[in-house]
Amino acid sequence: MPNGGSDCCGTCWFNRANGGERGHADFKIPSHCEIRQLEISNPYYTYCANHPHHRPNRDPIPIGPVYVVGGMGPREVWQPSPDTEEIRQHLLHIVREPKEHSDAYPFYAEPPHKKAIQQMVDFGDERVVEALEELAQRDEVQKARANILSLIEEVRQKLAERRA
Numbered sequence: 001m002p003n004g005g006s007d008c009c010g011t012c013w014f015n016r017a018n019g020g021e022r023g024h025a026d027f028k029i030p031s032h033c034e035i036r037q038l039e040i041s042n043p044y045y046t047y048c049a050n051h052p053h054h055r056p057n058r059d060p061i062p063i064g065p066v067y068v069v070g071g072m073g074p075r076e077v078w079q080p081s082p083d084t085e086e087i088r089q090h091l092l093h094i095v096r097e098p099k100e101h102s103d104a105y106p107f108y109a110e111p112p113h114k115k116a117i118q119q120m121v122d123f124g125d126e127r128v129v130e131a132l133e134e135l136a137q138r139d140e141v142q143k144a145r146a147n148i149l150s151l152i153e154e155v156r157q158k159l160a161e162r163r164a
């Protein structure tokens with residue numbers, strides 16, 4: 001697999017060429033992402049966080065951008081995330097409930113909660129801070145609280161830089 005990643009559009013159930021199943025795209029059918037309405041010209045070199053390796057429960061709400069890779073280089077943003085209130089609410093849910101959204105495929109890509117935080121920052125949506133503050137208050141994150149508080153500061157700073 002290119003870039004070592006099998007989490008590409010070529011194997012994704014949201015690629016029309018896979019007929020709704022995980023698998024290997026039928027090259028006779030043009031690859032098309034059904035959840036982002038994108039023509040995918042190079043399915044084995046194109047990636048996103050909604051791939052079934054990352055979202056095994058079939059999550060059709062876009063998380064972050066679509067990436068491409070050329071040669072052995074890093075993944076680079078090809079298409080930004082679409083932006084709707086439903087997408088933002090979904091990202092906020094992932095931020096508040098990181099356990100519920102853990103990723104069983106930790107290669108080449110960040111876990112969904114990191115992607116969700118980054119995407120909310122990219123949207124300039126300050127509600128991400130509230131969602132993280134809510135998470136930091138929970139009893140079950142006691143051991144990770146210091147890290148979450150420092151993450152909140154980092155996110156605040158990024159949002160301020162974005163506003164400047």
Ligand code: SF4
Nearest residue numbers: 009012014015033048
């Ligand atoms: S862009 Fe994402 S959701 Fe769409 S086909 Fe590719 S990996 Fe699947």
